[in-house]
Amino acid sequence: MGRPKGRTAKPHQGKRRRSMLKIYGVGASPFVRKVRVALIEKNVPYEMKTVFPGDNSPEYRAISPLGKIPALADGDFTIPDSSVICAYIEKTHPEPPLYPSEPKQLARALWFEEYGDTALAEVLTLGVFFQRVARPLLRGEQPDMNVVNEAVNERAPVLFDYLQSQLGDAEFLVGNSLTIADIAVCTQFVNFAHGGYTVDSSRWPKLAAYVERILGRESFKQLIEEEKATLPPPA
Template sequence: MNRLFHVPLSPYSRKVRLVLAEKKIEVELVEERYWEQDPDFLRRNPAGKVPVLKYGSHTLSDSMAICEYIEEVHPTPPLMPTDALGRYEVRRLVAWFDDKFQHEVTSKLLYERVNKKVMGLGYPDSTNIKAGAKAVKYHLDYMAWLLEQRRWLAGDAMTLADFAAAAHLSCLDYISDVDWNRSETVKDWYAKIKSRPAFRSILADQISGFMPPPHYADLDF
């Protein structure tokens, strides 16, 4: 059995989970408290980060590297375009969400509201929360601008870029930090993507001490 060492509210873990589920690859989910620096986990990934995928005889780390590997060995259904420019745009947007969005939004909201408590690192920093709440509006507006020109974030087909964005937004939606009324275009996009069978296990996540809002698992919001 393939195993994914993950954290339920890690957008990087969720991105990999979405790719595996979309391609109908069965995997056992193993929750990993990576911040405890367990020696067994560090042997799997010396970087000490999730996700880590045990795939057959291979141990794979880094979410983007895992996703591209899975795409190469399981090309159907495709999550990367066939043309070089299209693949560039997907990688650009994945980096946008995994780097810029993570730094400006996810790390300011999810880390402060959830991770600090789970890891025993103290109380939320209100300055960071205010900065994250302000920044997420800019990112939602950018997504709306993209989606006004395209059916999906990177083009006319759903790609890994959509999963990267949805992974971050789903984590924030779990803690009610997304204003879905800001853009009907983005809201419609998210409704489409969270209605996919690949999203089911993510919508079923329950984190001890944190309850999601009623709309979190509602496919019609």
């Protein structure tokens, strides 16, 4: 039996065109980058609206009550928080999937996302990038190198040991393809690099190769280039 004629012709006629997704934030934020990489990997067009961290305007607080970046607008619908936004995008744009469907793998992917957003963010982004790049740039202050050295020499090694042990010989942290785990973890390494550091490949060879591989993907690469053009060298 054939399809009824004309059923598929001009399927969108009469329907309102979907407006482009809008991401509020600035490129150097690891959480903004996390969302942008997910969108690029899914080939979803989006536009950026510049909002700096801690924006106190009533307009932005109405979208992001904690004043944090990123936030998303999809037409009239708005929502803050990178993890929430990425989960939303997965539902609205399922291909390619960035969340495993198998429950245990999904749980591990969400765990690494949490680990990236908290433990890695505190050390690689707050401990290094904030001190050496954001603080001089936004506040005109010198970095506290005690904080940086403690982050690099004492706090990061514990995190790198753990990540390398979890990675083993695998290409990705969970399963056989890129997931939110890789995006959330590796976005923090971009800020570490903007802050002047990379993973020591003689001490953590597998982790260093993994980070280099993920950051070499087209999605990360194009954002890193864009950010480098706007950021000063680390102080």
